[in-house]
Amino acid sequence: MADDKEAAEALIAELQKNIKDAFAVFDHESNNSVDVREIGTIIRSLGCCPSEGELHELLAEVEEEEPTGYIQLDKFLPMMTRVLLERKYRPQPEDVILRAFEVLDQTKKGYLTQEELTKYLTEEGEPFTQEEMEEMLSAAVDPEKNIIFYKDFAAVMTIDDT
Template structure:
């Protein structure tokens, strides 16, 4: 029983160190605060992939009563520790993402054009911004063929589950 408790405490300590380290990267004034606009990047760097709506819920939980535009580490740390312990907002597995691309590739050619992907990601579901599209296309487009070879891209964009 004591081993389980020690293991849990070690896991929490590891999570909290990771959270503090990620937070510190954006704490430019070293005052345990970060710009609220950086929180999504911090959360994603910790292996979580919340939707924009879920991210807004997380922000609402850690923002001050009167929003200041900054998030305090002492509010962020317990919320993020809980999220990591509960394994919330985990990225989708590679096979699920691949199936999604295959559904979009209606002619089964093994790739999508930039125009097709842009249409799907800016007009359906939770739309990508122009900046997000440009960033994604810069990583996704095969420079030789000028299309998205989605099997290669899915492998590139997924991470091993820890």
Template sequence: MAEEKDNAEAVVGEIQKKIKDAFEVFDLETNNTVDVREIGTIIRSLGCCPSEGELHDLIAEVEEDEPTGYIHWEKFLPMMTKVLMEKRYRPIPEDILLRAFEVLDPSKRGHLTKEELVKFMTEEGEPFTQEEMEEMLSAAVDPDSNIINYKDYLAMMVVEDN
């Protein structure tokens, strides 16, 4: 029993060190707070992929009763530890992403045009913001052909499960 407890504590300790390292990158004043706008980046850097709605809920959980624009370490740590321990917001596996792209490419060309991708990502479901769209296009679009070879793009998107 004691060995299992020690092992669990070691896992939690390791997770909390990762969280602290990620948090500290954005704690610019070194006062154990980060700008609320950086929380999504911190959470995603820890291998979690929450939707914007889920991210909003996580922020609401750790924000002060009177929002200050900053998130405190003491509130962030227990919430993020729980998220990582429960393996919430895991990235979608590559085979499922591939099937999603293939649905958008019914003629099985193996690529989408930049225009098609923009249309799909801004008009369906939870639309991408202009900034998210630009970031995605800069990574996904082949500058010579103006197309997205989605099998190549998937290889860049997949997050290794650590």
């Protein structure tokens, strides 16, 4: 029983170290606070993929009563530790992502054009912002052919969850 408790404590310590390290990257003033606009990036860097709605729920949980535009580490750390322990907001597996791209590729050519992908991701569902779209395209587009080979990109989008 003591081994289980030690293992759990070690896991929590490792998770909290990772959270603090990710937080510190954006703590430019070294005052244990970051701009609220950076929280999504921090959460995603820790392997979580919440929707924008879920991200806003997380922010509401850690924001001060009177929003200051900054999130404090002492509020973020316990919330993010819980999220990681509960394995919330896990990324979709590669086969699910690939099937989604295949649905968009109605002619079954094995790729999408930038225009097609932009249309689907900015006009349907929870639309991507222009910045998100540019970031995705910079990673997805084959520079020689100027198209997205989605089978390769689906593999890049997944996180090895070992």
